[in-house]
Structures are given as structure tokens and as C-alpha cells.
Amino acid sequence: MxxxxxxxxxxxxxxxxxxxxxxxxxxxxxxxxxxxxxxxxxxxxxxxxxxxxxxxxxxxxxxxxxxxxxxxxxxxxxxxxxxxxxxxxxxxxxxxxxxxxxxxxxxxxxxxxxxxxxxxxxxxxxxxxxxxxxxxxTLVLVSAIGIVVVSRLVMRLTKGSHAARAIASGERRVLVEDSIGKPFGGKDEVDEFAGAVDAMARELNAKIAAEQRFSADLAHELRTPLTGLVTAASLLPDSRPTQLVQDRVAKLRNLVEDLLEVSRLESRIESADLATVQLDLCVAETIGRIRGRRPEQCAELELHLNAEGSEVRVEPRRVERILENLISNAWAHGEAPITISTRGRSISIHDQGPGFPGSVLDNGPERFVSKGGGIGLGLTIASGQAQALGATMKLSNDNGALVHLELQPPAESELR
Known part of the structure; x- marks a missing residue:
């Protein structure tokens, strides 16, 4: 009720x-x-x-x-x-x-x-x-007045909840106090609550913005010396120590690139270049490229294409980033086999490991938060790229970790 x-x-x-x-x-x-x-x-x-x-x-x-x-x-x-x-x-x-x-x-x-x-x-x-x-x-009159007053109160609370959800989704310019409207006269407890929520949101936004600036600045500052380090490592003579150095430098370069990508996604400055493609064909070609780059991680990967004739509106490069990060995450934290399947306009990635932690299921992926073996950027990048595509990414546990990606259908003009 x-x-x-x-x-x-x-x-x-x-x-x-x-x-x-x-x-x-x-x-x-x-x-x-x-x-x-x-x-x-x-x-x-x-x-x-x-x-x-x-x-x-x-x-x-x-x-x-x-x-x-x-x-x-x-x-x-x-x-x-x-x-x-x-x-x-x-x-x-x-x-x-x-x-x-x-x-x-x-x-x-x-x-x-x-x-x-x-x-x-x-x-x-x-x-x-x-x-x-x-x-x-008296009962009719008081009830009518009560319904009007309560409806106004509930409407303001509903608008406030919508504004709070918009803030939670990243809309930093939304203010709960402006969204709920004014009461019949003066200020009431709802206004005080809205003001407290706005104050909390401003504090959180300030801390998030500072953290994002720090990550972006750190990645940019590391990029220049890292470029020189990569060049220097490539000039070392072939040997076992050289391979170790080059491997670690490559990991460091990937980390810096991931940090830069997360910063771009969180700042919402990127826009996807969407195109209509055959889902099965797009996934098959994408997995083929990932197998070439990550043969160890894809050794026990099973691909099931069940979306014959289904078209989706995506940017293939971003789909590749999503799948590559999800495969890497499944390989690092789950257990083989890793299964990727398509159906309708969706892609599912499933592994046989212990599944996602409860905090990830409740709050979604967070950078620098991981259950071990990483710094939590893989799921964060996959989630950010899904948002850029206008897709929906859902995490669940079903005899292992399951990621369900629902993609956009083709534009109406393309269906005619």
C-alpha cells in the first residue's frame, strides 16, 4: 500500500x-x-x-x-x-x-x-x-482536504526520489530541492530532507570529482615516462630478464591505458558511433580477435551463437572492449569453462567460479574495488562502455558469475 x-x-x-x-x-x-x-x-x-x-x-x-x-x-x-x-x-x-x-x-x-x-x-x-x-x-470534507494535502506530499516525495535516482545515475546538475517543488506555505520537513540530500550529493560529487581528477592526472603523468620505458625495454637484448621486464612494462602500460579509459568514461565526454550489425557475426569476429591476443585466457572459451538474423545497434570497437574485459575478469576470478552465448539482442558471459561478491551485485562494479588479483577496472570499463552504447549490463550469480548484456535494437528508420 x-x-x-x-x-x-x-x-x-x-x-x-x-x-x-x-x-x-x-x-x-x-x-x-x-x-x-x-x-x-x-x-x-x-x-x-x-x-x-x-x-x-x-x-x-x-x-x-x-x-x-x-x-x-x-x-x-x-x-x-x-x-x-x-x-x-x-x-x-x-x-x-x-x-x-x-x-x-x-x-x-x-x-x-x-x-x-x-x-x-x-x-x-x-x-x-x-x-x-x-x-x-465533516468526514467527507476532512477526507477530501487530507487527500489533497497527502497527494501533494507524496508527489513531492516521488519527485524527490526520481531526482535522487538521477543523481545516483550520474546526473550531477540535478537538485532534489528544486525538483520537489514548493509546499503550500513556507518550508517543511520534506524541504529540509531535500536540502540534506543535496548537501550530501554535493559532498560526494566533490570527492568523486577529486578522485577522478587524481586518476586522470596520474595516468597522464605516467604515460610520458612509460612511453620512454616501453621504448627502452624494447631495446634490451633478448634474455629471460628482458622478457620479465617487457612483460611488466606491458602490464603497466595496459594499467595506465585502462585508467585513462575509465577517466574518459566517467567524465561522459565520449559518444558512441553506433551502426547496425548482425549480432552473431559481430561477436564471432570480436572473439576471433580476442583469441589472437589472449590465447591463454580463451583456451577453454565456448562460443554459442543463437541469434541468427538478429541485428543490433552498436559500435563494434566498444563491444570488443566489453567482451575482452569480461573474459579477462572471468579468467582471473572464475573457473573454466567460460561460455559466451547470444540470443535475441543479448550477449551472456558465464563462468563456473564462485560468482560475484554481494557488494558488487548490490552496488555495481567500482574501480579499485576487487575481490582479489586486480584493481577492479575490468568490470568498471565493461559497465562504462555498455552505458556509452546505451546497453544494459546486469550481473548475477547462477552456478558461477553471469553477465547479461542487452543491446539496442536497430533504429526505426533502418527497419522500414
Whole structure:
């Protein structure tokens, strides 16, 4: 259930409970007030009847001497010399008795009369009807106002969540506080929360930008001396030490090139030169080139092409960078065989190793974060190149590490 309906439901329930309690209290107060009025009316009428009886010996106003229907408790209290009123149920009807002691010659007696509640029943029914309609009207109005206010709040929170997701995806110019709009008046807690999120995003963006600048500057600074080192290593005489030096220099050069590539991808300054190609043909040619460069890593690589006739919109060079890094990552951290398969407009890369760590599945690939044996650039480059292609790369564990790459279809103009 959404927050809108939770708050609306709680508002309606609170209003309904308040109306019920208020109606019960008002009804009880009316009953007490009406009972007090009837008691006073009965007492006043009895006093007049007692005076007339004493003066004329005639009973008026429906007063009765020694009424057999008068409850015993009221009769005994009146015989004790008191004016009393008593609420009783006679023949299924509520009445108020008023009783007082009188003397008929030398004989003591009790004079009483009754006032029926029926005279006030219509008034109480009218009050109940008025309370009912007032409650319904209040409930509808308060619920409508509550829905409007809650909808506005939920809409602002929804816009804020969309802005936060945009920030998480790399949109650094988005501000949550600007996206959510203004409340009905002044600032509220949602504005304070949005401001806190924006402040946090600015701090994180500043740190990320500083880290990216450092990586890019480091790679550029290393590139110049590394070029000379590569040249010098190539001039060394053939020997086992020379091979070790050249191997390490080559690894260092690849690392610097990877750092530069990551910096370009993270700065989003690159744009892919997309073209429509046959997926199976593109993958087959790409794997062939990778086998030539990395025969050891591709020794137990299995290729299954199941996307016959399927066309995708890609830049083959970037697809090659993605597959090469994923194969290298699978070879370094997984177990053979490495299986690459195509189906529809997707490519899957699967190995039989322990799978991806939970942090990678939860947060995605991060540079300089690896479970061992590397510095975490392979998955980062593959993910960045996939974004540049407009493709979707999903990581999962299914009896090993599984990477699923969903590519873009051809443009509509090319399908016609």
C-alpha cells in the first residue's frame, strides 16, 4: 500500500473515531439535560398538584394518590417526607415519576404523577439525524482536504526520489530541492530532507570529482615516462630478464591505458558511433580477435551463437572492449569453462567460479574495488562502455558469475 493511502486511511479513521466519540458525548449530554428538564417539570407540576390538593381536595395534572404503579423505592422515599423524582420503566415506556407525602385527613398518603420520555423522543431523533449528517459532511470534507494535502506530499516525495535516482545515475546538475517543488506555505520537513540530500550529493560529487581528477592526472603523468620505458625495454637484448621486464612494462602500460579509459568514461565526454550489425557475426569476429591476443585466457572459451538474423545497434570497437574485459575478469576470478552465448539482442558471459561478491551485485562494479588479483577496472570499463552504447549490463550469480548484456535494437528508420 502506498504512503498516500496509508496516511489518507489513518486520517479518515482518526476523523471517524473523533466524530463517533463526539457524537456519543453530545448525545449523552442531551440525554442528561433532557432528563434533568423532565425531572424539574415533574417536580413543578407535583408542587402545584399538592397545593391544589391541600386547598381543594381535588387532584389535578394527572396526579394520583397512592398510585399502585409507583415503584416501591419511590413510595418509601416519599413516605419519609421528601419530594423525590424517580426514573422508571412502565409498560415498556420510560417515565419520570415525581412523588411527595400528603395527608388525607388523618391518613398519610403519597401523591405522584409521571412525565413520559416520549415527549422528547422526537427531539432526540432530530438531534441524532443532525449529528449523523454533520458527521458525514465533516468526514467527507476532512477526507477530501487530507487527500489533497497527502497527494501533494507524496508527489513531492516521488519527485524527490526520481531526482535522487538521477543523481545516483550520474546526473550531477540535478537538485532534489528544486525538483520537489514548493509546499503550500513556507518550508517543511520534506524541504529540509531535500536540502540534506543535496548537501550530501554535493559532498560526494566533490570527492568523486577529486578522485577522478587524481586518476586522470596520474595516468597522464605516467604515460610520458612509460612511453620512454616501453621504448627502452624494447631495446634490451633478448634474455629471460628482458622478457620479465617487457612483460611488466606491458602490464603497466595496459594499467595506465585502462585508467585513462575509465577517466574518459566517467567524465561522459565520449559518444558512441553506433551502426547496425548482425549480432552473431559481430561477436564471432570480436572473439576471433580476442583469441589472437589472449590465447591463454580463451583456451577453454565456448562460443554459442543463437541469434541468427538478429541485428543490433552498436559500435563494434566498444563491444570488443566489453567482451575482452569480461573474459579477462572471468579468467582471473572464475573457473573454466567460460561460455559466451547470444540470443535475441543479448550477449551472456558465464563462468563456473564462485560468482560475484554481494557488494558488487548490490552496488555495481567500482574501480579499485576487487575481490582479489586486480584493481577492479575490468568490470568498471565493461559497465562504462555498455552505458556509452546505451546497453544494459546486469550481473548475477547462477552456478558461477553471469553477465547479461542487452543491446539496442536497430533504429526505426533502418527497419522500414
Amino acid at each position: 502506498s504512503l498516500r493511502w496509508k496516511i489518507t486511511g489513518m486520517t479518515i479513521l482518526s476523523v471517524l473515531l473523533t466524530l463517533l466519540v463526539s457524537a456519543m458525548l453530545v448525545r449523552q449530554m442531551i440525554n442528561l439535560s433532557e432528563e434533568q428538564r423532565l425531572r424539574e417539570e415533574a417536580t413543578t407540576s407535583l408542587q402545584q398538584a399538592v397545593r391544589i390538593l391541600d386547598e381543594t381536595g381535588i387532584s389535578i395534572l394527572g396526579a394520583k394518590v397512592n398510585d399502585p404503579q409507583l415503584p416501591d423505592e419511590a413510595r418509601d422515599a416519599a413516605k419519609a417526607g421528601q419530594y423525590i423524582t424517580y426514573r422508571a420503566l412502565i409498560d415498556g415506556q420510560e417515565v419520570i415519576y415525581a412523588a411527595a407525602p400528603v395527608s388525607l385527613g388523618t391518613q398519610p398518603a403519597v401523591l405522584s404523577l409521571s412525565v413520559s420520555w416520549a415527549s422528547s423522543q422526537q427531539m432526540r431523533q432530530s438531534v441524532d439525524t443532525a449529528l449523523l449528517w454533520a458527521g458525514i459532511t
